[in-house]
Amino acid sequence: MSKDKFLWGSATAAYQCEGAWDEDGKGPSIWDDYCHSTANLTGITGDVSCDHYHHFKEDIKMMAEGNQNTYRFSLSWSRILPKDDHVVNEAGFRFYDELIDECEKYGIVPNVTLVHYDLPDYIGTWTNPKVSDEFAYYASVVFKHFGNRIPLYTTINEPNHNAYCNYCVGNYPPNETNLQHYCECAYNMILCTAKAVKEFRKLNLNSLIGIVQGCGPAVSLKDDPEYLEAVKYCDYFCNDWVLDPAIKGILEDELIEAVKAKGIDLSFVDPNFKDIIKNNTIDFLGQNIYSRMLVKPNTSGITSFTVNNAGNNDGTNNSARETRAIKDWFEFDRDENTQLNKWGREIYPKCGYITLTKRKERYGNIPIYITENGHGCYDIADENGYVEDDERIEFLNNYLQWILKAKEDGVNVQGYYVWSTMDLYSWINGYKKRYGLVRVDYEDGNLKRTPKKSYYWYKEFIKKYQNI
Structure with a gap:
């Protein structure tokens, strides 16, 4: 991989696209x-989804x-190590070897x-005290098998959003609402990354290792001290616990004390925790960009979390807006002048620029890849399966202009990935909410692929900006 070549690609995830959920020795996730x-x-x-396993x-x-x-994809841990016995499923590796063969064939x-x-x-949950050693x-x-064939590794996708959905909203398994478990999950995710980096360094590979963060820094509509305090606490909750250990090798004492003050029992923390994270930091940041984290002081006096997954939401119902609130810390604010998508999430292209410049302010010149940026739609296909997704094109173009401006202004942006390569399983939104550059006809027995208008737009966009 040329260090100077900007990467233009798209992204998927194993459970969301592979299908073949129990084929060739794969264990259950x-x-x-x-x-x-x-x-x-x-x-x-996601048993079949778009069946990337057979269509790759x-x-x-x-x-x-x-x-x-470039192609960003994830590995299925349970396809490679299907049982709690450390025995590798060679058929799992064979699939990924063949996938990478195909990437190499096309220079991807x-x-x-x-x-x-x-x-x-068999791991169960992120609160399992054994999870970091197993990870x-x-x-x-994985590192020993693939080595330098994979130039860019990342440890965990969106630790913040994963933990949030698992233990705050409770809409992802194990479907809990438990801040104690949220903190235990967060701690274990920090250790997972640090311990994986330690294993990575042992091999002296030419490849790089990073992490993927799922949200940008918190921002507010006012610069009042109370609003800036809310921003600080939102970053504690969503950003700092992920990125400070991974990039700087530290977790600020003030953050730890703020967590203790909320009544969280931290007796699970290893006495050697600070040494573990200090010595095992990442090479690059994967940053997913969708919307901003707009916050204000918590005036409601409550702790509450909601994510909208209603399939019939048209973006006009305020109750459908995504909300986060922690008593005495912060709560989400609303800017009524900002457009919403059909799931109640802000469409705010400048958040790409804000996110990238604030990351540089806090973490210096670390290389950054935009590992996801995309727009969910109710796509409507014509009789040939073609989708004129102008709404998605507008979204991607507007976000990309701000992302490229951040690069022009000195942020070390090295690549960009549209979410997603093709239509796939969108977690509990199922298959109605589509992100793909390529349409998948789920009613067709062969899961026919048809490039959308956005696919051709992106093709030309890459051609225009390939040498940036």
């Missing part, structure tokens, strides 16, 4: 268990024909995430 349980009220699963050659070829030179750089929400079911073992197996 927590998402397999959840989707097959009575807790899944929709009955919709077609999908990679389509990426290459669209001028994409793999950017690979170790875990994108789908823990093996380190899994990571070491």
Whole structure:
């Protein structure tokens, strides 16, 4: 991989696209268990999804024909280590080897995430005290097998959002609302990354290792001291616990004391914790960009979390807005002048610029890859399966202009990935909410792929900016 070549690509995740949920020795993940349980009220699963497992050659070829030179995907831990016995499933490695073969055939750089929400079911939850050691073992197996064939590794996708959905909103397994468990989860995720980095460094690879963060820094509409205090606490909750240990090798004492003051029992923390994170920091940051974290002082006096997953939300119902509130800390603010998408989330393109410049302010010149940026829509296809998704094109173009401006202004942006490569399973939103550059016809027995208008737009955009 040329260090000077900007990477233009798109992204997927294993559970969301692979299908083949129990083929070739794969073990069950927590998402397999959840989707097959009575807790899944929709009955919709990722058992087949767009069946990338059997269509990957077609999908990679389509990426290459669209001028994409990189592919971000995740590995299924339970496809590689299906049981709690440390025995590798060689068929799992064979699939990923063949996928990377195909990437190499077309000059597409793999950017690979170790875990994108789908823990093996034998691990259970992120609160399992053994998870960081098991993750380190899994990571070491992956690093030794693929080595420099994967130039870019990331440890965990969106630790903040993963922990938030698992233990605050409770809409992802284990479906809890428990701040104590949220903190235990966060702590274990910090250790997972540090211990994986330690294993990575042992091999002296030419590859790089990073982490993927799911939200930008908190911002406010006012610069009053109370508002700036709310910003600080929101960053504690959403950003600092992920990125400070991973990039700077520290966790600020003030953050730790603020957590204790909320009544969280930190007796689970290893006495050697600070030494572990100090010596095992990452090489680059993967930053997902969708919307801003707009906050104000907590005037409601409550702690409350909601994420909107209602399939019929048209973005006009205020109660459907995503909310986060922690008593005495912060709560989400609303700017009524900002457009919403159909799931109640702000469309605010400048957040890309704000996020990137604030990351540079806090973390210096660390290389940054925009590992996800995309727009969910109710796509409508014509009789040929073609989708004229002008709304998505407008979204991507507006965000990209701000992202490229950040690069022009000195942020070390090295690559950009549209979410997602093709239509896929969108967690508990199922298949109605589509993000893909390529349409998948789920009613067609062969899961026919049809590039959307956005695919062709992106192809030309890459051509225009390929040498930035």
